[in-house]
Amino acid sequence: MNPDLVFEHHRPRLFSLAYRLLGARGDAEDVVQDAWLRWHGSDQAAIADPEAWLVTATTRLGLDRLRAARTARQHYVGPWLPEPLEISEAPGPEQHREQAEQVSIALLAVLERLGPEERAAFLLKEAFDYDYARIGQLLGHSEANCRQLVHRARQRVQAGRPRFEVAPAQHRALLARFMAASQAGDAAAITALLDHDARMVSDGGGKVIATLRPLLGAERIARLYVAVARRGLGLVARMGWVNGEPAILRYHPGGRLHSATLAVIEDERIVELLTLMNPDKLARA
Numbered sequence: 001m002n003p004d005l006v007f008e009h010h011r012p013r014l015f016s017l018a019y020r021l022l023g024a025r026g027d028a029e030d031v032v033q034d035a036w037l038r039w040h041g042s043d044q045a046a047i048a049d050p051e052a053w054l055v056t057a058t059t060r061l062g063l064d065r066l067r068a069a070r071t072a073r074q075h076y077v078g079p080w081l082p083e084p085l086e087i088s089e090a091p092g093p094e095q096h097r098e099q100a101e102q103v104s105i106a107l108l109a110v111l112e113r114l115g116p117e118e119r120a121a122f123l124l125k126e127a128f129d130y131d132y133a134r135i136g137q138l139l140g141h142s143e144a145n146c147r148q149l150v151h152r153a154r155q156r157v158q159a160g161r162p163r164f165e166v167a168p169a170q171h172r173a174l175l176a177r178f179m180a181a182s183q184a185g186d187a188a189a190i191t192a193l194l195d196h197d198a199r200m201v202s203d204g205g206g207k208v209i210a211t212l213r214p215l216l217g218a219e220r221i222a223r224l225y226v227a228v229a230r231r232g233l234g235l236v237a238r239m240g241w242v243n244g245e246p247a248i249l250r251y252h253p254g255g256r257l258h259s260a261t262l263a264v265i266e267d268e269r270i271v272e273l274l275t276l277m278n279p280d281k282l283a284r285a
Helices: 003-022 025-040 050-073 093-100 105-111 116-126 132-139 143-160 168-184 187-193 218-231 279-284
Strands: 194-203 236-242 245-251 257-266 269-276
Touching: 003 025, 003 050, 003 116, 025 050, 050 116, 050 132, 105 116, 105 143, 105 257, 105 269, 116 132, 116 143, 132 143, 168 187, 168 218, 168 236, 168 245, 168 257, 168 269, 187 194, 187 218, 194 218, 236 257, 257 279
Parallel strands: 194 269
Antiparallel strands: 236 245, 245 257, 257 269
């Protein structure tokens, strides 16, 4: 088969792996392009399993990129949140199918807490159903060591995620109520929707005004939203989707996207708000 056709057949899988590994669309695209260059520079006649070769190349390139990115992100202004693939107000059925294959921004943010090899082992096992022997060959570790990597990663991911899944309709309805309360600057309504120990993270990247540290506590978060509402910035809020997950989209009066806010929900309360404000990330999505 034509080498280009072979690569294009596997490209969606390679991009999905790179995106989950890096949490940034641009970095994932660069990794896939580098894998393509290596593929064309290889002796393809000697490659018995093209998919395995391409996944291995993408994972190793992704790990190198992730290590470099983690160093660079230490100098990022304020909290760093993953870059979304797609932001939409009303995705169609085809977009829903594509988005359903992607992980949520909240989960990608939890994956940021893992070490590079932990993250790779976890994704290869959980998202791509690789066995431990294959993961070990790919990462250059023993099968037993890979089991430990995945076990530790699962524990850390579970610790950072809600105990119970929320139905999509309930998730969207609660977020819509929060949108209405925050637009009205209703402190009591905002506080009632938030967990007492709720956490808010805003990613402005130093390019727009955003909190430079996570904001903790329902009352503090409510005060901030009330202050923003009183400033009368003229932002228009609408419900939308980010990577297939319900989100509040806020627009400047001229129609340019100002921010996208997602929520982590547990026991019918919002436990975490993640707001993407960096205009570069919003524009690419």
